[in-house]
Amino acid sequence: MAIEIKETLSRKILSETKGYLDIGYTHSLNPYSGCAFSCRYCYVREMPIQKFKEVPWGEWVDIKTNEAENYRDEVIKLRKKNKPLKIFMSSATDPYQPIERKATITRGILEEMIKYPPDFLQIQTRSPLITRDIDLLVKLKEKCTVLVSMTIETDREDIKRIFSPYAPAIKLRIKALKKLHDTGVSTQASISPVLPFTPDFPKLLEGIVDRIWIDTLTIGDGSMGKRSEWLGMPSLFEAHGLSEWYRRDIHVRVEKYFKKSFPYEMIHVSKNGAFPNN
Numbered sequence: 001m002a003i004e005i006k007e008t009l010s011r012k013i014l015s016e017t018k019g020y021l022d023i024g025y026t027h028s029l030n031p032y033s034g035c036a037f038s039c040r041y042c043y044v045r046e047m048p049i050q051k052f053k054e055v056p057w058g059e060w061v062d063i064k065t066n067e068a069e070n071y072r073d074e075v076i077k078l079r080k081k082n083k084p085l086k087i088f089m090s091s092a093t094d095p096y097q098p099i100e101r102k103a104t105i106t107r108g109i110l111e112e113m114i115k116y117p118p119d120f121l122q123i124q125t126r127s128p129l130i131t132r133d134i135d136l137l138v139k140l141k142e143k144c145t146v147l148v149s150m151t152i153e154t155d156r157e158d159i160k161r162i163f164s165p166y167a168p169a170i171k172l173r174i175k176a177l178k179k180l181h182d183t184g185v186s187t188q189a190s191i192s193p194v195l196p197f198t199p200d201f202p203k204l205l206e207g208i209v210d211r212i213w214i215d216t217l218t219i220g221d222g223s224m225g226k227r228s229e230w231l232g233m234p235s236l237f238e239a240h241g242l243s244e245w246y247r248r249d250i251h252v253r254v255e256k257y258f259k260k261s262f263p264y265e266m267i268h269v270s271k272n273g274a275f276p277n278n
Contacts, residue, residue: 001166003036004060013070013109014078017088025122026084028045028091029071031105033062035093037126039164041193043221044092046230058166061099068108075116085118096127110136117143124190126151126167137185147215149188150177154195155204161242163195165211178208186210192270193217194254196245202261212258215270216251 001109002165014027033049035042038058044050053060064070078085089095095106110133113121121144124128130137130148140146150173154160157170181187189205192215202247205212218225225248228234235247247253254271 001036001038001059003058003099004055006060006062007065008033008062009066010064010070011068012074013064013086014058014074014251021227024086025088025120026086029059029087029089029109030091030093031064031067031089032093032097032099033057033064034060036061036097036099037094037164037167041163041217041221041228041231041233042232043223043227046221046223046227049092053182059096063099063103063105065103065105067105068112071109072112072116075112075118079116086120087118088122088124090124094125094127095123096125096129098129100127100129101132103178107133107136110140110143111214114139114143120145120147122147122149124149124151126164126173128172131176131179134180134185137180137184141185145186147186148177148180149187149190151190151192152177152205153191153193154197155201156195156197159195159197160234174204174208177205181208181210188213191215191254193220194245196242202258205263209266211266211268212262213268213270214251214254214258216248217246218248219251219270234245 001039017025017028029170036058042057046185075085095270100106114136117140121140137146137148152170152173155170160167160170177189187209188211190210192213194214194216217228219233223226234246237243252268258267
């Protein structure tokens with residue numbers, strides 16, 4: 001799939017949180033606009049950032065070349081006002097999508113964070129590329145709380161191909177989580193959204209995560225399932241004989257199942273789409 005790449009300058013990088021991120025975070029940070037992973041269930045497809053684009057979601061990415069400088073300048077101003085800084089990176093893109101390998105925008109931001117650390121940083125990704133930056137993450141966790149959350153919505157590669165065909169393989173994500181965890185970086189497996197998985201899914205996460213986050217298409221799309229319906233998710237599940245997994249209470253079942261393998265305090269379930277940070 002061809003991706004339209006553009007370099008842009010942004011006015012600012014930190015956005016005050018609202019909606020589902022307004023619980024536990026002060027700011028969201030998106031190093032890029034657009035996302036080449038193009039997951040079929042991604043709620044951003046139904047947001048203004050895409051609605052006013054002529055190019056389909058997944059076929060364009062804007063590189064914000066001045067984001068490291070923006071971060072530095074904005075944090076200095078916030079600290080002068082004694083403002084807290086709890087960052088969710090990223091809410092509308094993946095900070096480690098393929099273009100990051102060359103553009104290194106996310107790496108540049110992390111380098112600035114070491115000089116001007118936030119109070120808390122959660123990195124949300126589905127890319128093993130994050131292991132490239134272990135050197136920076138190890139330094140940063142000495143200055144603030146860092147949580148790397150890897151999206152692993154299923155352990156079935158055939159299911160991944162249906163819902164997120166352009167995303168990295170599940171085995172590679174699990175391998176990346178283990179590598180991060182082994183270096184002492186706090187890790188989270190984000191089963192978000194819950195997709196059909198095998199009974200052995202919990203075993204794959206044993207010993208490589210500090211916490212598990214469970215979210216669904218109904219809770220986590222920011223509109224209690226309406227965006228997921230607009231994206232055709234009920235029909236997609238039905239077309240593949242998976243309708244039983246689209247139940248509104250699927251998170252309850254998954255929570256009970258994972259609590260058979262992990263301590264209760266390790267399992268966190270979305271109530272309104274918000275991610276935990278403590």
